[in-house]
Amino acid sequence: MKKTVWIAGLLFALPLAAQNPPAQNPPAQNPQGPPTLEAPPTEAVPAAPEAKPAEPPAKIAPKPVKAGASAGGKVVEEIVARVNNEIITTSELEKARKSAAEEAQQDCQGRCSQEQLQVAVEDRQKFALRDLIDQSLLAQRGKDMGLSVEADVIKQLDQIRVQNKLPDMDALERAVTQEGLNWDDFKNNIRNKILTQQVIQREVGSHINIGRDDAMKYYDAHKNDFVKPEEVALRAIELSTEGKKESEIADQKKKAEELLKRINDGEDFAVLAKRFSDGSTAQQGGFLGVYKRGELSKEIEDKVFSMKKNQLTDVIETKQGFLILQVLERYEAGVQPYEKVENEIMDKLYSERMEPALRDYLKTLREQSYVIIKPGYQDMAGGGNSEIEEVSATPEVSKAKKQHKKFLLFGPKTGN
Secondary structure (H helix, E strand, O other): OOOOHHHHHHHOOOOHHHHOOOOOOOOOOOOOOOOOOOOOOOOOOOOOOOOOOOOOOOOOOOOOOOOEEOOOOOEEEOEEEEEOOEEEEHHHHHHHHHHHHHHHHHHHOOOOOHHHHHHHHHHHHOOHHHHHHHHHHHHHHHHHOOOOOHHHHHHHHHHHHHHOOOOOHHHHHHHHHHOOOOHHHHHHHHHHHHHHHHHHHHHOHHHOOOOHHHHHHHHHHOHHHHEEOOEEEEEEEEEEOOOOOHHHHHHHHHHHHHHHHHHHOOOOHHHHHHHHOOOOOHHHOOEEEEEEOOOOOHHHHHHHOOOOOOOEOOOEEOOOEEEEEEEEEEEOOEEOOHHHHHHHHHHHHHHHHHHHHHHHHHHHHHHOOOEEEOOOOOOOOOOOOOOOOOOOOOHHHHHHHHOOOOOOOOOOOOOO
């Protein structure tokens, strides 16, 4: 069975850059090739609103935690680390390392030699335990702060259901289990990501302020970085005709024409894209990317490079379906004016300040918590390194361990 689109997005690490505030203008990175009609991916979790940080938690004294063992005393699940009253097991660490390797392979695809890929994999895997500990600390902190994310979890599950064209939540649960995943773990993965993002935004991101003077100073010092060829930023509403009958294709064309009229009458393009587009960028309001000449099909290139900012194309018929494009921004060749790259600069400065601020915050959480790591396992952020006693498990401990799965949150970072 082909894996459905939400699986990959939830099994790979969430990079630190995902904590950045969304840019108001489209980013400058270009996708490869012309826009295509694809199944939609999982939507990124929105950042929580800013709030004043809560008081730091007091140092927590842990309860005893036991590792799983058979009746004969043979260890069947080894504890790698203890984070307050939660544990991280070898199987969880191996899953995190596997995800790190897969992420490195995706990032290196077509751009790295075999030796470079191996280095990238090893570099990411060495941070796997640190990232699992960070995930646990942040999730526990969110619970201490009394944050409730259940409404956000339900919302994202419903978005996944809609994107995969499933009729109800029961169908989504069946699809998840058919992929070999535990439904409760699947939901907890989403819950922990939302919870940790909210903690980061409230406790770290809310203290990072980038002023216009800072951005202007960066722009003046790096103007060569903002030399661009002629480019256009595009967004699209895509209605697929693949596998449809002639009558259904006619209905899709009529639907596209009605959507175009609604946009021309003043309705929001991004809202309509989220609701009706079949494209992979629907949940990003249809944003496709920034394109140079030669990166689009000739027909589309001739249209969009002759258009002004915010202009719409007519309904375009392609082999995959019907397409409505809007030019979000035009970049003339040469050094771009500050106004066109301001949000790009703001995002870059925010990211540069977020990473060290987040590592400092996590260091503080560790100092206020009980973190102990089994000898022989490497934690790149430091921490305890005492032996963890392994004894027979009780049913209560086994149940608690099942309910406290932890998932990789951060990508590899250099530092502590």
